[in-house]
Amino acid sequence: MITPERIMAWAIPGFFVLIGIELLVAKWRGREIYYSNDAINSLGLGMISQIVGVFTKLFAIGIYAWCAEHLAIWTLPARSPWVWISGLLLYDLLYYWLHRFGHEVNVLWAAHVVHHQSESYNLTTALRQTGSGFLLGWLFYLPMALLGYPAEVFAVIALIDLLYQFWVHTEVIDRLGWFDRVFCSPSNHRAHHAVNDRYLDRNYGGILILWDRLFGTFVEENDGDPPIYGTRAPLQSWNPLWANAEVYGAMLKDSWHAGRWLDKLRVWFKPPGWRPEDVARRFPKGEFDIAHARYNPPLSLPLKSYCLAAFGLLLLMGTHFLDAAPKLELAPAAAYAAYLVAGLWTIGLLLEGRRIGIWLELLRTAGTAVGVWLSGCWFGVAHGDSGLTWGMVLVFGLSAAFVACLSGYERRHDA
Structure with missing residues (x-):
């Protein structure tokens, strides 16, 4: 089968x-x-x-x-x-x-x-x-x-x-x-x-x-009006957690502030973009501009290169997680999942050019190197695989050193 x-x-x-x-x-x-x-x-x-x-x-x-x-x-x-x-x-x-x-x-x-x-x-x-x-x-x-x-x-x-x-x-x-x-x-x-x-x-x-x-919902692509992609409430963020939560957050806010109980319920089941009149008056939103600039915060070449490399490593670890998770108990599987999601969140902060992202990434990479060194293993990998252990210590130790240097470079670059 x-x-x-x-x-x-x-x-x-x-x-x-x-x-x-x-x-x-x-x-x-x-x-x-x-x-x-x-x-x-x-x-x-x-x-x-x-x-x-x-x-x-x-x-x-x-x-x-x-x-x-x-x-x-x-x-x-x-x-x-x-x-x-x-x-x-x-x-x-x-x-x-x-x-x-x-x-x-x-x-x-x-x-x-x-x-x-x-x-x-x-x-x-x-x-x-x-x-x-x-x-x-x-x-x-x-x-x-x-x-x-x-x-x-x-x-x-x-x-x-x-x-x-x-x-x-x-x-x-x-x-x-x-x-x-x-x-x-x-x-x-x-x-x-x-x-x-x-x-x-x-x-x-x-x-x-x-x-x-x-x-009755078909439309043909028209060369005279080429498609412009995205949403009518642009995300303007590389934070993957916020990407999943943004509309839920907006609905919760509108439902909380709606004066009528029926409107508090309607917020959830009306079409996207619908808002109670009293909420729209108190918390107005700007009109959608289809010609708005693409969200693309500027990044230095070293930072962009690091983000690509760090994400590639997380992608490999994510593949390992999908293979290892069914064999793990719930607690270590959840911890491994949280580690991966936190790493993706941190890389999102780096892509947005936020200084806090560098410090969190330094904590993540150095913490991973130290944690693997002290425990001698990784999620779903048996103790005693010294090659993998020292390989991870080396990779994440070098990553931490690069991020530390990157912090100084970004500070001088900003100045």
């Missing part, structure tokens, strides 16, 4: 190969579609999504499996090709409605917004995923459970639908003729990610764009 874990293990190396190819093609065409800070932020958010998934996948799959076992009208055979084909079509239809409501209901937008925050559009944007989608997203797929699609079929189909959507996040593939009329394609999905009036809240299909044509 093909498992989601095996599919993902095959897919992850392919993601980075395709990202490299896209980057080379864009360079060859003289187009700048990648910014290192944006790519790090998008990949870091994808990493956080995977980390959260380690602890929450049993939540959604567990609920689905229970409903399929106890509430299903009948049980469909997992070995039937028609079960897989019909299941994929039904899943894609249900995904359409989850995706559409994710743009039309504020509490669902609060999770989905993470995927739209980037002002770039490339394959790293595809990996920019929410850490809170597990909270409510499972509700939309319960019809599959009630119809008797086995949990193992659902899990693989969900991953197939998700993996399909990776390749459509690119600007280096032009229109594809008849394909654009049937399937979600790069052209169709570019329009979906755009904030132009023409494109706003359109093209929700995951694999098939036919759902949008059927339900």
Whole structure:
């Protein structure tokens, strides 16, 4: 039986190969579609999504499996090709409605917004995923459970639908003729990610764009009005924690300050951007300017280079976490996850040019070197692997020394 874990293990190396190819093609065409800070932020958010998934996948799959076992009208055979084909079509239809409501209901937008925050559009944007989608997203797929699609079929189909959507996040593939009329394609999905009036809240299909044509939400990409990416409330931050929390925070604030109890509830279920009149008067927000400058705080070359190297190391550690976490007890797995998320947060501060980021990174790197040296091991790695132990001590010790030098360089540079 093909498992989601095996599919993902095959897919992850392919993601980075395709990202490299896209980057080379864009360079060859003289187009700048990648910014290192944006790519790090998008990949870091994808990493956080995977980390959260380690602890929450049993939540959604567990609920689905229970409903399929106890509430299903009948049980469909997992070995039937028609079960897989019909299941994929039904899943894609249900995904359409989850995706559409994710743009039309504020509490669902609060999770989905993470995927739209980037002002770039490339394959790293595809990996920019929410850490809170597990909270409510499972509700939309319960019809599959009630119809008797086995949990193992659902899990693989969900991953197939998700993996399909990776390749459509690119600007280096032009229109594809008849394909654009049937399937979600790069052209169709570019329009979906755009904030132009023409494109706003359109093209929700995951694999098939036919759902949008059927339900009246399709729009074609227009060369005379090229897509501009991001959201109408720009994030203006490289903090991955704030990226996941920003809309929830705004809803909590508006709900708290709303004078009417009904408005306190409406904040959560009205479309994104809706605010109670009294709150909008007390806490006005500026009009969206589609021509606003891209968020791109200036960084020195040494600092930018360090951020790329440090993130690359965290990415490797994140891959190790995904392999090691199922074998760890809850407490060490949670501690490892917290370490990785804290590292991504610190790199976000560095990318924003915040001085506190350098001191926190110095604490993280020096603390890791000392901690591994004293304990002689790392999460999920047995004691006695001296090569790994001293390798980590050396890498993080040198990182700490570089960050210390970087602090002095930045101070002199600022002066």
